[in-house]
Amino acid sequence: MTTLVVTGAGGRMGREVLSVAADRGLAVAGAVNRSAVDDPVAGVAVSEPETLPELLADVDGRPVVVDFTAPAATTTYAETAADHDAAFLTGTTGLSETDRETLTRAGDRVPVLWASNFSRGVAALRRAVAAAVRAVPGYDVEVTETHHNGKRDAPSGTAETLVSEVEAARPGLEERTHGREGVAPRSPTEVGVHARRAGDVSGEHEVLLAGDDNVLELTHRAGSRRVFAAGAVDAAVWLADRDPGVYAFDDVLDDRTESAEATTSDPVSDTQ
Known part of the structure; x- marks a missing residue:
């Protein structure tokens, strides 16, 4: 099972991601936020960003960091994820060329996916x-x-x-x-x-x-932010087992389309 760690958990999108993960029964090893969040979000306690390395180290297998924050935080989280062999998915926008280069370097070590929109x-x-x-x-x-x-x-x-x-x-x-x-x-x-x-x-x-x-x-x-969170969670599950590299949301959609078409065209599947 894919295990998520969510950054920016006190923000609009972070809360939605945790809610979607809870509804789907996905494992969440923890969540962090720059400002204090007193109450758990979707049943997950939210801690300080400095605890992220510890949260990642405690996960068996490769976790996926799901990030909707701000450029400075995103690049820091990406480097931390790469240091702990965690896949990194972010929907943070407003990234500079330097920020994107940081994500690319992280992609040399772990799978990284950035998208401006997950709908x-x-x-x-x-x-x-x-x-x-x-x-x-x-x-x-x-x-x-x-x-x-x-x-x-x-x-x-x-x-x-x-x-x-x-x-x-x-x-x-x-x-x-x-x-x-x-x-x-x-x-x-x-x-x-x-x-x-x-x-x-x-x-x-x-x-x-x-x-x-x-x-x-x-x-x-978009009727609500949940549509973006649902797409991000889908992409996180897809990303967990990928090889190191930088991926796009289109890669997720195209891969699922090809899989669905292969299943539909399978004569064995059609008779079962």
Whole structure:
């Protein structure tokens, strides 16, 4: 059975991950948080970050650290995980190039998976956006995201990923315009990027493609953070037995799709 250790356990996502793990009966060896959390979260006591090495050392087999924190904490946790042969999964966004290099170095020793979003719906949106942009050359593209008023980075990591998909699908789009003010006519080489922060919105992303007399909107709305936590737990279970390396959420989804297709096409399975 996969054993999890959760960082940022006092935060929104950390709590959701622990809740999903409890509902699925997964083993959780412990949880840490930078600020004190007096009560257990989903039945798991939360301790200080300094206890992470001890928590990892006490696990038989390879544990998986599930991390939704902030860049400085994420890189520290990644190094600690690698030092203790623990797989490391993170959904922290706002990582710098240096931060990503730290994850890559950890991936030389243990399996590491980073994703800006663990929703299967968002994964489908990314692929649909790339196909749509290629299908309508010349259309203007705008990406808008909305999140709760406590989110730190803007635009969101998912929005950044969507813009990267757009740019890869149409190389001529090489300028990102973050909002507009005053006299600001659109350039044919730009992608508009807009971030909104309000209330307790779990996450909304919209990609608008507009041409002459044609408008196409591709949208994903998350009803709660639990959808992201569920995807992260699925990915953590998948990651536990992988070889060292840096993986993406698409690797998890593609592997499961191939497995499902192989099972469906197995003539023995069809007769049982």
